[in-house]
Amino acid sequence: MAGTKQARRAPADKYDERRNQLAESALQTLGELGYARTSLREIANNSEFTHGVVHYYFADKLELIVYCVRYYKARCVTRYDAVVDDSTTPEELLDAFAAKLVETLREEAPMHRLWYDLRTQSMFEVKLREAVLMIDQTLEDMIWRVVSKYADLCGRPPAMTPHAAYGVLDGLFQQALLGHLTGDAAAVDAMAAQVHELMPLMVTPAAA
Structure with missing residues (x-):
């Protein structure tokens, strides 16, 4: 019975595997061209x-x-999550959060550029x-896990809503990405410094 179930799942698994392979291949082109x-x-x-294979797995x-x-x-x-x-x-x-932001911006700039392109196109x-809205929400949740942990470690509650915290940090990241893509050598390090300055403002002040 187990073998039968595995055999029945195989075509769907193979289909999903091929779609994932196509996605991996397409992401580089999308990141370069927009x-x-x-x-x-x-x-x-x-x-x-081939074009026929791509069209078979994706309608458009x-x-x-x-x-x-x-x-x-x-x-x-x-x-x-590890942070x-x-x-x-x-x-x-x-320190770990700022370092991870710097790492992902430098190593995966084309993918982040594609994301901001698509978010604009969704308008x-x-x-x-x-x-886009679903992905944006998962990113907001991710940032809020970081901010909430930071607040917990500070022993004080957050001073911002999840939406506001995400807006601030995402805005910094997007500006740094733009600077990085246009040749501003200081943009990425400036982002890390700004994150260090802004995160303490996202929790309520310590009691006097």
Whole structure:
């Protein structure tokens, strides 16, 4: 019986595996060209897959892009878990969080650029909105786990709502990304310094 169930699952597993392979391949092209300039054919031309194969697994560019970003962000939202779990002091958490922001910005700038591109496009492309809003919420939740742990380690409650904390830190990250992509060598380190300055303001002041 177990063998039968495994055999029945195999086609679906293989289908999902191929979609994931296509997503991995497509993300590089999307990160380089952006939403507007990328087509299914362009993705196929820059991968080991034919245009027919890409079109078989994804009906159109929009479906592929949404799948790609969901696939990528599903991995992103766990990258700060170790920061939260391993930090034992506010200073340790703040240092680890800022370092992780710097690392992901420098190493995965094209993917973050694609994310901000799609978030802007969702204001015009209705079919993108559900996925973008869902991903945005998972990112907000991720940031709030960091802020909440920082507040706990400080022994004081947060002074901001989750939405406000995410808006502040995401804004800093986006500005640093723009600076990094346009050749500002100081942008990334400036972001880390600003995170160190702003995080203490996200918890209520200590009693006098």
